[in-house]
Amino acid sequence: MAIKTILIIEDDRFIGEMYVRSIKKAGYDIDWMVDGNDGLIAARNKVYDLILLDVMLPERRGTDILDALRGGKEDLIPHTKVLVLTNFEQDDESRMAMEKRADGYLIKAEITPSKLLSVIAQLDQPTA
Amino acid sequence: MAVNTPQRFARDFWPYFNRIVASVIVLTQLITTIIIAGSLYMLGYAEENLPVFAGILIAQAVLGIIGSLIIARVLARPIHDLLAAIIHVSGEPTTTTPPNPNDSRFAKSGFKDVLQTIYELASDDKQPTQPVVTAPEPGTIVESNLPAHATPTTMLEAALDETVCGFVVMDHDRKITFSNKAAPINIDQNGVAMLSLIFNGQETLDVWLDDCDKNAVHAEHTWQRIGNKLPEEEGRRIFDVMASYDKGAASEVVLTLIDRTGLYSVGEQDLDFIAFAAHELRGPITVIRGYLDVLEDELKDVLKDDQHELFRRLTVSANRLSGYINNILNTSRYDRRHLRVHLVETSVTDVYDVIRDDMDLRASAQHRLLAVTIPGDLPNIAGDPASLSEVFGNLIDNAIKYSNEGGAINVSAEQKGDTVEIAIEDHGIGMPSSVIGNLFQKFYRSHRSRETVAGTGIGLYISKAIVESHGGTIAVRSEEGRGSTFIVSLPTYQSVADKLKAGDNSNEGLIEQNSGWIKNHSMYRG
Numbered sequence: 183m184a185i186k187t188i189l190i191i192e193d194d195r196f197i198g199e200m201y202v203r204s205i206k207k208a209g210y211d212i213d214w215m216v217d218g219n220d221g222l223i224a225a226r227n228k229v230y231d232l233i234l235l236d237v238m239l240p241e242r243r244g245t246d247i248l249d250a251l252r253g254g255k256e257d258l259i260p261h262t263k264v265l266v267l268t269n270f271e272q273d274d275e276s277r278m279a280m281e282k283r284a285d286g287y288l289i290k291a292e293i294t295p296s297k298l299l300s301v302i303a304q305l306d307q308p309t310a
Numbered sequence: 311m312a313v314n315t316p317q318r319f320a321r322d323f324w325p326y327f328n329r330i331v332a333s334v335i336v337l338t339q340l341i342t343t344i345i346i347a348g349s350l351y352m353l354g355y356a357e358e359n360l361p362v363f364a365g366i367l368i369a370q371a372v373l374g375i376i377g378s379l380i381i382a383r384v385l386a387r388p389i390h391d392l393l394a395a396i397i398h399v400s401g402e403p404t405t406t407t408p409p410n411p412n413d414s415r416f417a418k419s420g421f422k423d424v425l426q427t428i429y430e431l432a433s434d435d436k437q438p439t440q441p442v443v444t445a446p447e448p449g450t451i452v453e454s455n456l457p458a459h460a461t462p463t464t465m466l467e468a469a470l471d472e473t474v475c476g477f478v479v480m481d482h483d484r485k486i487t488f489s490n491k492a493a494p495i496n497i498d499q500n501g502v503a504m505l506s507l508i509f510n511g512q513e514t515l516d517v518w519l520d521d522c523d524k525n526a527v528h529a530e531h532t533w534q535r536i537g538n539k540l541p542e543e544e545g546r547r548i549f550d551v552m553a554s555y556d557k558g559a560a561s562e563v564v565l566t567l568i569d570r571t572g573l574y575s576v577g578e579q580d581l582d583f584i585a586f587a588a589h590e591l592r593g594p595i596t597v598i599r600g601y602l603d604v605l606e607d608e609l610k611d612v613l614k615d616d617q618h619e620l621f622r623r624l625t626v627s628a629n630r631l632s633g634y635i636n637n638i639l640n641t642s643r644y645d646r647r648h649l650r651v652h653l654v655e656t657s658v659t660d661v662y663d664v665i666r667d668d669m670d671l672r673a674s675a676q677h678r679l680l681a682v683t684i685p686g687d688l689p690n691i692a693g694d695p696a697s698l699s700e701v702f703g704n705l706i707d708n709a710i711k712y713s714n715e716g717g718a719i720n721v722s723a724e725q726k727g728d729t730v731e732i733a734i735e736d737h738g739i740g741m742p743s744s745v746i747g748n749l750f751q752k753f754y755r756s757h758r759s760r761e762t763v764a765g766t767g768i769g770l771y772i773s774k775a776i777v778e779s780h781g782g783t784i785a786v787r788s789e790e791g792r793g794s795t796f797i798v799s800l801p802t803y804q805s806v807a808d809k810l811k812a813g814d815n816s817n818e819g820l821i822e823q824n825s826g827w828i829k830n831h832s833m834y835r836g
Contacts, residue, residue: 197600200600204607261608270589291632292604295603
């Protein structure tokens with residue numbers, strides 16, 4: 183299943199616009215949500231191929247969103263991959279918990295948009 | 311006794327008591343003599359021979375006084391001894407020596423027990439928590455001629471319990487033979503007293519003592535910032551630990567622990583602040599690196615050659631900044647024992663691939679010739695790719711910084727027994743051997759480089775910490791004016807695979823400690 187539709191939940195305008203711009207340019211469909219509540223609603227209402235999830239978000243943290251989507255008995259987004267993108271230094275436990283439920287965990291300061299695109303392309307590979 | 315003087319001592323009682331007794335005796339004897347004289351005179355005895363009559367009366371009075379004084383003295387003697395003992399116990403300044411319970415006359419009369427009881431009561435009073443410990447002491451002191459309560463041992467122990475410094479004494483088998491109240495001691499299930507200190511990295515007390523057993527007769531060592539608990543635990547104290555070692559002595563190892571919690575916990579807050587600040591710095595760096603990436607791509611057809619070069623310089627600088635922030639974050643984690651290494655089977659090539667593009671860019675932007683030769687048949691290593699790539703990044707960054715334009719930097723790797731050695735070699739300014747000893751210390755910057763080369767002084771410190779967290783070592787060879795070679799040596803995956811798998815097949819939290827690998831379940835280093 184090739185990745186086509188992407189949801190990004192990111193509250194920083196500069197960073198959000200930056201990713202949206204290059205992801206769009208690379209030919210994906212991307213929706214951008216700024217706060218955690220809207221992000222969760224969007225993720226529940228539409229089946230995305232990939233969600234790019236920030237951790238420090240207004241209204242609802244990225245950890246809570248991931249919990250809501252994948253923390254229960256049933257995986258609510260079985261057809262969606264999740265990539266956590268954060269600059270926040272989480273403590274080990276919560277980082278491990280997120281890594282377990284997500285398909286990738288990246289520090290934003292360490293990647294550039296083109297690096298992100300190559301990671302997305304990689305995510306496409308293994309299961310395809 | 312009713313006289314009001316500004317200060318009265320118990321010792322003043324004895325002369326007063328003596329005076330009273332003497333006056334009473336003299337007075338009663340004189341009165342008795344007068345009454346007898348009066349009665350005999352009235353009965354007419356005095357008329358026959360007055361001089362003899364008077365002589366007998368005077369002799370009776372004098373003998374009576376002398377006799378009474380002797381009786382009084384015998385009667386008052388135990389009181390005198392008791393008083394002397396009490397004066398001594400009370401700590402008043404006195405010139406008299408206290409009565410010795412071991413004196414033969416006390417032993418004969420049984421008064422010895424009375425005196426011992428007083429001394430014991432007194433020493434119990436000063437150490438209310440340890441009556442059992444001090445009680446046997448007087449018995450053992452009987453042989454010596456010292457009063458029981460003043461034994462140096464009990465006094466010293468009591469005094470040591472009053473201090474805030476911890477004192478621990480160990481014998482040759484490293485069993486704790488003495489510890490005072492302030493010492494961080496835990497009693498395990500078998501009732502054995504154990505030192506509860508979490509040493510930093512590999513320089514633990516046990517390692518040092520092993521070394522002393524082999525090589526030293528007298529030795530001393532100091533550790534700083536040693537906690538007795540993990541950072542988040544309650545009641546954590548942080549000590550500076552001073553150890554002295556004296557081979558063969560009954561107290562072979564003496565530890566002095568100075569409680570520096572107040573001083574160092576402030577430092578811990580500073581580190582939290584650093585972690586917070588570093589996090590805040592990441593946001594702008596993300597934007598700078600990201601937009602540079604976007605812009606360079608979108609402008610690639612419009613930019614002239616030298617403008618490309620300017621973009622590359624911007625990118626290199628932003629990347630380096632990001633590397634330094636990681637160094638700061640890792641250092642703050644390491645200093646709080648939070649540095650996590652996540653060991654997996656990986657290869658040197660895979661680790662280097664993480665930073666390959668960045669390093670190529672850095673080297674070419676700064677006109678260094680970076681040659682990386684990693685043989686394909688190298689065995690896999692047990693490593694944390696993200697942390698190790700930071701180490702290699704730091705070492706290559708240093709090689710660039712401390713060499714000249716056009717200089718060659720060689721990165722090579724080879725197998726050495728159960729380890730893989732990665733060497734980063736430059737042909738730059740090198741350093742004198744006096745510098746090398748301090749090289750891996752935090753915030754150390756050699757005097758020369760401080761003026762000419764920018765840096766934080768934590769790159770090598772954290773690199774060493776990361777490599778050692780892998781069970782590896784880092785070493786340096788250098789010659790002034792000829793260049794330096796840093797050698798990182800890491801265990802092959804094969805050599806530690808069993809120990810890694812023993813940890814629930816998980817690849818986390820396996821940290822080398824001293825001689826063996828143990829599972830560090832809580833993911834803290836310590």
